[in-house]
Amino acid sequence: MLDDTIAAISTPLGEGGIGIVRISGKDALGIASRIFTSVSGKDIRTVGSHTIHYGYIKDPKTGKTIDEVMLSVMLSPKTYTKEDVVEINCHGGILPLKKVLELVLEYGARLAEPGEFTKRAFLNGRIDLSQAEAVIDIIRAKTDIGLSVALNHLGGGISDKINPLEDKLLKVLAHIEASIDFPEHDIEELTVEEVKKELNYAITEIENMLKTAEKGKILREGLNTIIAxxxxxxxxxxxxALLREKKAIVTDIPGTTRDVIEDYVNIRGIPLKIMDTAGIRETNDLVERIGVERSLELFEKAELVLFVLDASKKFSKEDELIAEKIKNKNTIVLINKTDLPLKLEELKVKQMFEGKKVIKISVKENRGLDELETAIEKMFLAGEIDFNNDTIISSIRHKNLLKEAERSIKQALSTIDAKMPLDIVSIDINEALTHLGEITGKTISEDVIDRIFHDFCIGK
Ligand SMILES: Nc1nc2c(ncn2[C@@H]2O[C@H](COP(=O)(O)OP(=O)(O)OP(=O)(O)O)[C@@H](O)[C@H]2O)c(=O)[nH]1
Ligand SMILES: [Mg+2]
Structure with missing residues (x-):
């Protein structure tokens, strides 16, 4: 499969200053040399690696110029894919890019699948799977913290944690095998204690990684937040106000919002997936009622609820209904419209929502929103995680594999405690090793790899 040469447009399709057609594989230079004419008469098949050349892409059949370009040559193995790579910097318009790509394909390249350049970097051993996955996280990072987490992964942060664990487990396996091979040496007792110690250590390491997973998921997918x-x-x-744009319709008619409106907003470096919902009340209006039902369903998934009260109205049965719903939820209570004559006492609200943060705001006069942002920041950043230096587990795939590895190791421990023969223990440990290997890609099936890279963009 790695025999063929692949090509794709690697920049977004649209108008831009430049657009890049990327070619990777052993025919990259051959193909490029047939369609590229250097202004200074160079043959790009003989130029040095990591050099860039000015010239024209011409259709060899007609001699017609397609675009004026800069063409860079990067020779194997010091390239993104470890293969020969040619990048053609075209004018950034859809037409020139498409025409250049068509020519490249006509002269022997195959259109790359999504993520195939990165997949080759993995298959050719330049990076491991966790590093390859980090590439897409970098592209999609929504905040500074999210970006630095992804960069840590690209630099091998995950493998730096997983590899020593694997070494430990392999050492344990060696111990066990030695005691099976030389039972007469009576090393069994000693081995059991040693093995248990190492396995417990591995569990602690995995648990430390799993501790970061909840916040890691938020960094990647956004904190599921509903405004209720x-x-x-x-x-x-x-x-x-939070989005700083007029996304949702605002009127003084109760029941204005009927559908869920959602968007992403970056609050002090924390990505929020924020949903505005239909106001919750009993209603005979069919459309509004469906909206209310949807709002209620969203409570289930919400990781943060911004519960809005109206300072100019008394606390009502409708408020109570929602208060009941959010009892066990991570909630910030917002008393809005504090610019109007007050009918709702802050103290009473605080008593009612003991243990929850209560903030007085006026969206109209832009008051209290800063305090709200600070509260969200504190809530998220609280705890012992150092986002800048720790390796954060942000992918659900990694999290699940770590959990399975942990389960296998725990299984090994209980097998030992049940005084089962040590060779059965080694089965569990091998299983744990398989799960860990799937994180870095040492032990992984082809279709899992395909699924991972299909999530990528074309040309990456
Ligand atoms: N005085 C004052 N009015 C506000 C404030 N915030 C919103 N309003 C007004 O309150 C009315 C309702 O605002 P919306 O944002 O549509 O309320 P909502 O909760 O989304 O309402 P539904 O979608 O019907 O559930 C509008 O007339 C707003 O201009 C505030 O801080 N002070
Ligand atoms: Mg609304």
Missing amino acids: GKPNVGKSSLLN
Whole structure:
């Protein structure tokens, strides 16, 4: 499969200053040399590695110029894919890029699948699987912290944790095998204690990694946040204020929002997937009622609820209904419209929502929103994780594999405690090794690899 040469447009399709057609594989230079004419008359098959050349892409059949380009040559093995790579820097328009790509394909390259350049970097052994996965996380990072987590992974942060663990487990296996091979030496007792110690150590290491997974997932996917409250309290106004754009319709008619409106917002480096919902109340309006039902369903998935109250109204049955729903949820209570004459006492609200953060705001006058952002920041950054230096587990795939590895190691421990023969223990340990190997890609099936790279963009 690695015999063929692949090509794709690696920049977004649209108008831009430049656009790049990338070619990788053993025919990359051959193909490029047939369609590229250097202004200074160079043959790009003989130029040095990591050099760039000015010239024209011409259709060899007609001699017609397709575009004026800069062409860079990077020779194996010091390239993104470890193969010969040619990048053609075209003018960034859809037409020139497509025409150049068509020519490249006509002269022997195959259109690359999504993520195939990165997949080759993995298959050719330049990076491991966790590093390859980091590439897409970098492209999709939504915040500074998310980006530095992904860069840590690209630099091998995950493998630096997994590899020593694997070494430990392999050492344990060697111990066990020695005691099976030389039973007369009576090393069994000693081995058992040693093995247990090492396995417990491995469990602690895995648990430390898993501790970072919850926040890691948030960094990658955004903190699932819903804005909830009865109709007309200013939920959509709050969404617009946080997004700094007029995304949701705001009117003084209760029941304005009927569908869920969602967007991403970056609050002090924390990505929020924020949803504005229909105000919750009993209603005979069919459309609104469906909206209310949807709002209620969203409570289940929410990781943070911004519960909005109206300072100019008394606490009502509708508020109570929602208060009941969010009891066990991570909630910030917002008393909005504090610019109006107050009918709702802050103290009472604080008593009612003991243990939850209560903040007075006025979306209209832009008051209290800073305090809200600080509260969200504190909530998220609290705890012992050092986002800049620790390796954070952000992928669900990694998290699940770590959990399975942990389960296998625990199984090994209980097998030992049940005084089962040591060779059975080694089965569990081998299983743990398989799971760990799937993280870095040492032990992984072809279709899992395909699934991972299919998530990538074309040309990466
Ligand atoms: N005085 C004052 N009015 C506000 C404030 N925030 C929002 N409003 C007004 O309250 C009304 C309702 O605002 P929305 O944002 O549509 O309220 P909502 O909670 O989304 O309402 P539904 O979608 O019907 O559930 C609008 O007229 C807003 O201009 C505030 O801080 N002070
Ligand atoms: Mg609304």
